[in-house]
Amino acid sequence: MSLERITRLLQRTMGLNAASVGRLAIARPAETRMQALGLPNLSAYADRLESDGAELERLIEAVVIPETWFFRDSAPFEALARLLQERIAAHPGRAQRILSLPCSTGEEPYSIAMLATDLGLPASKVTIDAVDISEQNLCNARRGRYRDNAFRVDDLSFRDRHFRAVEDGYELDAAVRARVRFRCANLFDPDFARDRERYDIIFCRNLLIYFDRETQARAITILESLLLEDGLLFIGHAESGALARRAFVPLKHPRSFAFRRGTAPTRDSSPPVPARPRPWKPWKPRRQPTPPATLAQAAHPQATRAAAPPAxxxxLADARALADEGHLAEAAQLCEEVLAERHDAVDAYLLLAVIRNTAGEPDDAEALLRKALYLDPGHCEALALLALLLERGQRHEEALGVRRRLERSQRRRPEAS
Ligand SMILES: C[S@@+](CC[C@H](N)C(=O)[O-])C[C@H]1O[C@@H](n2cnc3c(N)ncnc32)[C@H](O)[C@@H]1O
Structure with missing residues (x-):
């Protein structure tokens, strides 16, 4: 109950939905803080959070997920390069105002700053604001020093151009750093959006995935209020569901997840461009190492191998790739989107079950597996994982029954064993 009070408080304050990160991701830091403060239980810690804003900020710092890297997903930056030049050509008299929210440790707004620099667009043509709820993330961003983890794309020529090697990694050029104005703010703080000059372009990527539907809708309303009438919104690739039935039109830039504010599905870009925009070099994602074994593979490797048909x-294929890379919240969101459209997507139930189980939610995982098995009673992979879950829950009788079902199914479907 007390943990629920804490998760509700976090949801109200910053939008975080416990189901998207897993309850443990909140329970662990809450318990650590409770012990550090010498409080007897989570109920006392919940009381403290409700009366102590600084403590709430500390917990928020502990639960945020700062995962980011330079030129994350190449397509949005290729699209941005074109759209930015088109908009500047259409409105030569003013700067394009860009907001990166959430900016985390700075990789996203600095990627935009490097892109603008490479295109020869000075600060008088492009301004970049960057906002995040975490002061710690912003402190790292302002420092401008990064390790290998921030450089995950194949083509690292931008690093040669804009960074210098230092003892603990790479330091971003001061001129590029100076192009970004950082600010600590919570998207849901009513003071944040009030009276703010509107933006031409907002990057709000990989934030909505941590919200439930209702909070996503609130966030979109705020972002809308921050955008100019013809402004552009970039969201993460697992987040397009949040814009369904909203006044945003997708732009025809494959995999950029860029949308124009408005309802008319007209042009995908600004007014005619006088000069041809300079193309932006595509940034190919670095090839991923062999994905680690999923729980389902651990449960029944042969069945898994044979029972994984082309997506x-x-x-769903994206969701699998994301899950294998450890991006569980994004992968779960994609599965849910698939299931919202196709209630018979057995593989989406199965993948979501693996994700929920990995996030420490075996009950949810079991419910999802039972849905998969309702649709396909002989699904070997689902049976194998269900048996494993039941065994872990000390429900040996039931597990045995499922294992027998699995054996029967494997006899009937030798190709799946
Ligand atoms: C996964 S990072 C995304 C960074 C970047 N946009 C990207 O896609 O690589 C998520 C960030 O959202 C921030 N965040 C979470 N809730 C927020 C809120 N309510 N307002 C502002 N930032 C928030 C976190 O601090 C974290 O740095």
């Missing part, structure tokens, strides 16, 4: 849906 029926591109988003």
């Amino acid at each position: 029926p849906d591109e988003r």
Whole structure:
């Protein structure tokens, strides 16, 4: 109950939905803080959080997920390069105002700053604001020093151009750093959006995935209020569901997840461009290492190998790749989107079950597996994982029954064993 009070408080304050990160991701830091403060239980810690804003900020720092890297997903930056030049050509008299929210440790707004620099667009043509709720993230961003983890794309020529090697990694050029104005703020703080000059372009990527539907809708309303009438919104690739039935039109830039504010599905870009925009070098993602074994593979490697047909849906394939890379919240969101459209997507139930189980939610995982098995009673992979879950829960009788079902199914479907 006390943990629920804490998760509700976090949801109210910053939008975080416990289901998207897993309850443990909140329970662990809450318990650590409770012990550090010498409080007897989580109920006392919940009381403290409700009356102590500084403590709430400390907990927020502990639960945020700062995962980011330079030129994360190449397509949005390729699209931005083109759209930015088109908009500048269409409105030569004023600067394009860009907001990166959340900016985390700075990789996203600095990527935009490097892109603008490479395109020869001075600060008088492009201004960049960057906002995040975490002061710690912003402190790292302002420092401008990064380790290998921030450089995950294949083509690192931008690093040669804009960084110098230092003892503990790479330091970003001061002129590029100076192009970004950082600010600590919570998207949901009513003071944040009030009276703010509107933006031409907002990057709000990989934030909505941590919210439930209702909070996503609140966030979109705020972002809308921050955008000019013809402004552009870039979201993360697992987040397009949040814009369904909202006044945003997708732009025809494959995989950029860029949208124009408005309802008319007209042009995908600004007014005619006088000069041809300079193309932006595509940034190919670095090839991923062999994905680690999933829990399902651990449960039944042979069945898993044979029972993994080509993905029926591109988003499900993306979800698998994301899950294998450890991006569980994004992967879960994609599965849910697939399931919202296709209630019979057995593989989406199965993948979501693996994710929920990995996030420490075996009950949810079991419910999802039972849905998969309702649709396909002989699904070997689902049976193998369910048996494993039941065994872990000390429900040996039930596990035995499922294992027998699995054996029967494997006899009937030798190709799946
Ligand atoms: C996964 S990072 C995304 C960074 C970057 N946009 C990207 O896609 O690489 C998520 C960030 O959201 C920030 N955040 C979470 N809730 C927020 C809120 N309510 N307002 C502002 N920032 C928030 C976290 O501090 C974290 O740095």
